Amino acid sequence: MKWISDLINIIFPRSCAVCGKALSPGEKDICVNCLLELPHMDEYTPCNETEKLFYGILEIERAAAYMHHTKGSPYNNVIYNIKYNDRPEIATRMAATAATELVKRGFFKGIDVIIPVPLSKKKRRLRGYNQCDYIARGLSDVTGIPIDTSSVIRHIANETQTHKQREARWKNVESVFSVTSPESLKGKHILLVDDVVTTGATLSSCGKSILAATPDARLSIFALSSAGRTI
Numbered sequence: 512m513k514w515i516s517d518l519i520n521i522i523f524p525r526s527c528a529v530c531g532k533a534l535s536p537g538e539k540d541i542c543v544n545c546l547l548e549l550p551h552m553d554e555y556t557p558c559n560e561t562e563k564l565f566y567g568i569l570e571i572e573r574a575a576a577y578m579h580h581t582k583g584s585p586y587n588n589v590i591y592n593i594k595y596n597d598r599p600e601i602a603t604r605m606a607a608t609a610a611t612e613l614v615k616r617g618f619f620k621g622i623d624v625i626i627p628v629p630l631s632k633k634k635r636r637l638r639g640y641n642q643c644d645y646i647a648r649g650l651s652d653v654t655g656i657p658i659d660t661s662s663v664i665r666h667i668a669n670e671t672q673t674h675k676q677r678e679a680r681w682k683n684v685e686s687v688f689s690v691t692s693p694e695s696l697k698g699k700h701i702l703l704v705d706d707v708v709t710t711g712a713t714l715s716s717c718g719k720s721i722l723a724a725t726p727d728a729r730l731s732i733f734a735l736s737s738a739g740r741t742i
């Protein structure tokens with residue numbers, strides 16, 4: 512029923528999630544021009560820039576991200592559209608694209624379960640969805656690794672971190688996560704998934720809560736966008 516989607520596209524034209532221009536019929540989420548310039552992170556290698564963010568703050572097996580996050584970049588609009596503009600399905604497609612490459616590099620080897628970083632109940636209700644669930648779905652579609660959205664919860668709706676200083680962010684995310692069923696994560700290699708990693712504070716807080724509840728669990732990390740070690 513391609514003609515139906517073409518018709519919908521004419522009536523409600525989709526815009527590029529980066530530059531905002533109307534997408535051509537063959538384009539999806541991001542226009543060809545913006546796709547060509549997309550700031551891909553380097554292909555997955557051990558000790559990459561995203562892994563380095565967690566040195567000394569959280570013990571992880573490996574980490575990877577789809578694109579590089581820099582202040583003021585128009586590509587930050589993609590994350591904005593996913594989180595605040597009701598376009599979370601973009602996250603699923605981007606994550607699936609990333610996973611297709613990462614599978615070839617052995618990134619998912621030994622990973623038992625994917626856990627999207629949870630939102631608090633309040634924030635989830637306000638937004639209507641957790642964007643990290645959509646990222647997890649894209650990874651799971653490609654790898655077949657199951658998703659667990661119930662074993663870890665977030666207690667309180669902390670304030671938006673957008674304009675907070677690094678130190679304040681650390682304080683803000685302290686101990687907001689807890690593990691509801693440690694036995695279900697026992698001995699598992701968990702892939703924690705977030706949309707953006709900048710300081711690593713949120714993922715570190717979530718990871719520490721998991722390791723405190725299940726010390727024999729192992730952690731790896733995937734984010735759609737990562738600042739790498741640039742701050």
Ligand SMILES: [Zn+2]
Binds near residue numbers: 531545
């Ligand atoms: Zn564009």
